[in-house]
Amino acid sequence: MAGHVAVRLVFVESDGSRVPSRIDWTAQQKQRVRAEIDEALRWWERNLPLAQLRFSVEEVTLFTGYEPIDMRLADEGLWIGDALRDLGLQGDNYFALAYEAADQLRKTNDSDWATTIFVVASGGSNGGRFADDYFAYAYIGGPFLVLTDEVGPYQQSDLAAVAAHEIAHIFGALDQYRAARVPCERRSGYLDQPTSNSQSGNCLLNEPSIMIEPVGSFNHDHIDPAALAQIGYRDSDGDGIIDPLDTTPELRLEAELAATNRRPSYRGSARDLAFPTMQQSATTINRIARVEYRINGGPWQFAMADDGSYDSAEEGFTAVPPLYDGTSRLEFRAVNTVGIASTITQTSVSISGVGLEPVYTIDAPPVSASPILTLSLQAAPGVAQLQLSSDPAFADAPWQLFQRDITVQLAAPGAYTYYLRFRDSEGLTSPSYPLLLRYQPPMPHIYLPLVRR
Ligand SMILES: [Ca+2]
Ligand SMILES: [Ca+2]
Ligand SMILES: [Ca+2]
Ligand SMILES: [Zn+2]
Structure with missing residues (x-):
């Protein structure tokens, strides 16, 4: 879990075309779910500071002829297929469609990854669960996860915690709670890491984790090292760059x-x-x-x-x-x-035939108290033009006539690298010379509060 992740948040709406529609989303419910999803995504961003993680969300309501909450997991392809075809995709294999939808979203957003979160309105039926009692699940490694808006036995306000758990599955983390019976040795994720914090068996670790109990872990930012390693958040050489980014x-x-x-x-x-x-x-x-x-x-x-x-x-x-x-x-x-x-x-x-390298001298003040700095230049005869830019590629920097003194205006206090190069009357350019320019204004005056009487 790293980089820019584009998320398509799908509110699945029954339109009554195959079975009568029992439940309709309300704008208020959608808003509440969206806020919980955003909270889950911010939680991951905050807890993986080395991952350069950033989620962006595209929200959409897609229709199905079924009433999804009344269906079983084995039939998810019926309503998910409907919803993805409502997005404009064509085909019968809903898994292939889900990959295609994610791929399109990734390309449109120029993101590194993409996934889909389907949320189904339960209208209070069966305690916020599907017909076979599921209320939240995800496929390991993607391409999507499914939630009901009432997340079964959880509070509606715990949707963020449950979503955070499911998102970890999308990036390779396995369940660790006892009932899931995942053995300690089972490996998963980009780094192929064992589930060493599983409650099933005598595993190496026994730490609180979002993969064991979502609500408390969500509130206390608990992610165990095994789950972290499974989602790729491991820095083997300790240089501050996690392995999958350490390329x-x-x-x-x-x-x-x-x-x-x-x-x-x-x-x-x-x-x-x-x-x-x-x-x-x-x-x-x-x-x-x-x-x-x-x-x-x-x-x-x-x-x-x-x-x-x-x-x-x-x-x-x-x-x-x-x-x-x-x-x-x-x-x-x-x-x-x-x-x-x-x-x-x-x-x-x-x-040979180009000539000898001319000598240039560039004098820049080591530190300037003013945002406007003057550079003093000396160049061999024949130098006609110069180019000055903060961009090492000199994009959009015009060639200007050579002058002995040129000024640079810096936007704010700080240190900046600028690049300077020359061109002679025959059109030969010099190497580019990097210049470190510092603008450090004097300490500001302290103004005493003005007391009005
Ligand atoms: Ca409906
Ligand atoms: Ca390119
Ligand atoms: Ca590293
Ligand atoms: Zn799980």
Whole structure:
């Protein structure tokens, strides 16, 4: 359970087309259920601080010809199939439809995961339970979970706690209460972890948990280590990045292309390597954040993504390093969205005919008391233009005429990295130079309260 999870919250409504409708949702009931679901989602976000967890909810009412609360678990496909076809999907296999619905939702929201929560109105019948007494269940690993609005023997105000328990199943956690009879050794989840806190058998752990008793655990934020490990929340090397997010990118330099403007260009690809899993196919939700290279150990230079932006787990890149005459050592690496870098791929190249590397001096005040800073520049003759940006790719930063003094205005107190590069009259660009700019205003005056008499 990590990253952005899109949730489709479905209020299932009987329309009387197959059997007479007995129960109708009211706006007030829907609002109450929505608030409880939101509470459950906030609970997980709060309790998994290393997971970068964020839920977004899309609420929808979908119709079925059946009265779902009067049905049994074995017949769930009838009303769930109706509801998913009401969403506009086609087909008979309701599990396939549920995966398709989740996949669509994930794509629309550009989220990492998606799931569906079906809530059925019980209208007080059978103590808020289905015909065979179920009131809340989920499929391990998804694609959906089901709740009645009155959650059976629980209080309506405990719907959040029950939903929190079911959501854990969606991400691989198994039940631990005695009656579920899950053996300690049964493994589950992305990390394939045992149920060591199960009450069935003599398990290693015996801790209060949302997977044993939802209500008290919900109120006291109790999730045992085994359930945490099953949902992937384990940090084996203690670096603050949980295992499924603790991934490393791989970089491949594929070609050195013919020189353009006397400088060779390089093409390659970078790919984030998923944390290994025993259970399902390996997946990473991290993306390549950038590919960069340095020349003779100088500052890191930004390589452009072939499709214009670094926004997926696999990216092609192209770079035209700003090289000058002589032999240069080039080191390439990829960095992912959790800040982990690939190993460095090194190459060297000799070029001539470009000229010698010009010398630039950039003087910036170490700390400025004003938000407006002045940079003093010295450059070789022939330098015509410069580009200054807080973006290492210089997107949207216009080339401006070279000046000896340029000013930067910072928005708020703090430290900022800016990048500066030059271009000569022949169109050759220099490497980009990172600048750390600090704006630290003097201590504010303390105003004494004005007393009116
Ligand atoms: Ca109805
Ligand atoms: Ca880690
Ligand atoms: Ca891309
Ligand atoms: Zn359960």
